[in-house]
Amino acid sequence: MATSISTFSSSLTGMDKAVLALGSAWIVYLLSRTKGGTPLPPGPRPLPLVGNMFQIPQKDEWPIYEAWAKKYGPITYLTMLGTPMIVLNSLKVVRDLMDERSGIYSNRPLMAMKELCDLDWVLTYVSGEAHRIRRTVVQRYFSGPASVKHRYHQQQESRVLVANLLKRPDDLEDHIKQHTSSSILLGTYGYRVSGADDPIVHEMERSFKQAEQLNGPMAFLIEVGPNLKNWSTFLSLSGLDKSLYEIKKVFTACRVDPFIRTKQKIEDGTAVPCFVSTSLDDIVSEGSLSPDKVQQKEELIMDCASVMYGAATDSTSCTLRCFFALMSLHPHVMQRAQEDIDRVTEGERLPTFDDWERLPYINAIISEVMRYNTVTPLGLPHSVAKDDIYNGMLIPEGSMICANLWLIFRDPEIFSDPDTFKPERFLGDEGARCREVLNIAWGLGRRSCPGRQFAEAALFITISSVIACFNMTPKLTPTGEVPKLTFHDGFIRRPKTFPISITPRSNKWADLVDK
Numbered sequence: 260m261a262t263s264i265s266t267f268s269s270s271l272t273g274m275d276k277a278v279l280a281l282g283s284a285w286i287v288y289l290l291s292r293t294k295g296g297t298p299l300p301p302g303p304r305p306l307p308l309v310g311n312m313f314q315i316p317q318k319d320e321w322p323i324y325e326a327w328a329k330k331y332g333p334i335t336y337l338t339m340l341g342t343p344m345i346v347l348n349s350l351k352v353v354r355d356l357m358d359e360r361s362g363i364y365s366n367r368p369l370m371a372m373k374e375l376c377d378l379d380w381v382l383t384y385v386s387g388e389a390h391r392i393r394r395t396v397v398q399r400y401f402s403g404p405a406s407v408k409h410r411y412h413q414q415q416e417s418r419v420l421v422a423n424l425l426k427r428p429d430d431l432e433d434h435i436k437q438h439t440s441s442s443i444l445l446g447t448y449g450y451r452v453s454g455a456d457d458p459i460v461h462e463m464e465r466s467f468k469q470a471e472q473l474n475g476p477m478a479f480l481i482e483v484g485p486n487l488k489n490w491s492t493f494l495s496l497s498g499l500d501k502s503l504y505e506i507k508k509v510f511t512a513c514r515v516d517p518f519i520r521t522k523q524k525i526e527d528g529t530a531v532p533c534f535v536s537t538s539l540d541d542i543v544s545e546g547s548l549s550p551d552k553v554q555q556k557e558e559l560i561m562d563c564a565s566v567m568y569g570a571a572t573d574s575t576s577c578t579l580r581c582f583f584a585l586m587s588l589h590p591h592v593m594q595r596a597q598e599d600i601d602r603v604t605e606g607e608r609l610p611t612f613d614d615w616e617r618l619p620y621i622n623a624i625i626s627e628v629m630r631y632n633t634v635t636p637l638g639l640p641h642s643v644a645k646d647d648i649y650n651g652m653l654i655p656e657g658s659m660i661c662a663n664l665w666l667i668f669r670d671p672e673i674f675s676d677p678d679t680f681k682p683e684r685f686l687g688d689e690g691a692r693c694r695e696v697l698n699i700a701w702g703l704g705r706r707s708c709p710g711r712q713f714a715e716a717a718l719f720i721t722i723s724s725v726i727a728c729f730n731m732t733p734k735l736t737p738t739g740e741v742p743k744l745t746f747h748d749g750f751i752r753r754p755k756t757f758p759i760s761i762t763p764r765s766n767k768w769a770d771l772v773d774k
């Protein structure tokens with residue numbers, strides 16, 4: 260038998276062998292489509308070995324995902340070099356799996372890059388117990404009633420933003436960057452940002468850009484390519500080892516430097532109360548801890564603090580930039596909001612947090628901005644900790660799970676006339692269902708955004724202050740047309756620069772802002 264196999268093998272040409280290898284891989288793939296008789300969810304037919312890698316769109320992806328959802332139903336199964344990616348297309352499936360079964364659907368994928376860069380301290384990347392411990396630390400200072408502590412600074416920073424807009428209305432993007440950075444750095448390290456070119460912001464942005472590489476195509480190949488992560492020669496030939504070194508260096512600097520600076524200020528007695536100072540105080544008040552235990556706890560605080568900038572600024576900036584563009588494109592919405600604010604403030608002062616309950620239309624605008632231009636249209640990917648069976652289909656362990664928020668937020672059964680920007684849909688009793696569904700914009704299960712209350716408060720005070728003070732109109736193109744709001748490709752939907760003219764509603768408002 261062995262002889263006949265070797266005779267057969269030696270009679271094959273190189274091409275025959277390649278075809279045979281691909282064929283065998285294909286059969287293995289087909290066999291793997293079921294496990295113990297349980298079928299995988301449906302999806303577009305993959306190619307041998309590479310799977311659906313070349314069918315997964317890199318840009319203009321939404322119509323394709325939508326077409327797949329129409330064809331295959333609420334769950335679309337894709338693979339890339341053998342790693343399954345599962346897209347959940349309906350609210351029910353998203354809730355059933357990512358909320359109800361959150362215990363096994365809350366890991367994060369992309370573990371290989373995390374390990375290569377020694378990033379097992381980053382809350383947003385880690386899973387299991389390491390994740391649970393870090394979230395508890397962050398939630399204690401940023402979530403629930405604790406989030407109210409930040410309001411004083413948030414209101415002050417909203418005043419700085421409107422003052423900057425009054426002085427230099429054309430530098431909107433710089434002002435938003437300064438505003439979102441300062442808000443989160445004050446809350447985390449007690450550090451106020453002086454301007455868009457602030458050195459700490461510069462350093463944080465650098466680390467942030469490096470982190471983006473963790474989501475880039477090379478990172479993905481390392482993740483899904485079998486054993487690629489063990490190929491040190493490949494890493495060195497591709498030059499990736501240098502990038503990895505850079506990523507590690509910048510991440511470490513952002514983790515350690517601002518923490519040490521705040522500790523120094525605490526010792527000098529000049530620290531502003533913040534996440535780091537309060538958490539360090541908590542350690543002191545715990546009393547007789549061993550030096551090792553103290554160091555361990557301090558490192559945990561340092562780790563948690565260092566992820567807040569990245570988690571908070573991009574999401575909030577993108578939402579604010581969409582808000583400005585959408586206001587300028589929908590003047591009737593802006594006017595109604597201005598009338599509401601004038602009614603509450605009698606046109607004599609800027610809004611404060613005390614006005615929040617009496618300004619439901621501002622909340623409705625924030626919700627509609629988040630629905631209409633969702634920052635994370637496929638959510639942030641989770642992964643499954645073990646094999647699961649749902650409605651008779653196998654969800655294999657390690658699958659990347661994405662919630663198709665884009666499609667759900669455009670479901671006409673939930674959001675009537677979904678392509679129209681209409682904040683009214685979120686008002687009153689009729690808006691309750693829309694408000695409830697929009698919760699998923701903040702993520703799901705054990706991964707849902709721990710900064711939600713912080714972000715909601717920041718958006719309220721910023722957006723209400725801006726609407727109170729300014730009129731916004733789109734700057735027409737050289738051919739006299741209204742520009743279109745467009746976006747960069749990628750997992751995070753970042754708006755491209757949208758030209759807006761921002762003018763004070765009247766001299767009285769300009770005086771108020773100047774005070």
Ligand code: HEM
Binds near residue numbers: 638705
């Ligand atoms: C408009 C603003 C924001 C939006 C739309 C947003 C949305 C999200 C989403 C969709 C996730 C992923 C959840 C998941 O994996 O299921 C997330 C995670 C996270 N967000 Fe936010 N976020 C915003 C602002 C903030 C702010 C201001 C902070 C900090 C104060 C923050 C801190 C975090 C952290 C630390 C995570 C990681 C959670 C984890 O992996 O367990 N976010 N956010």
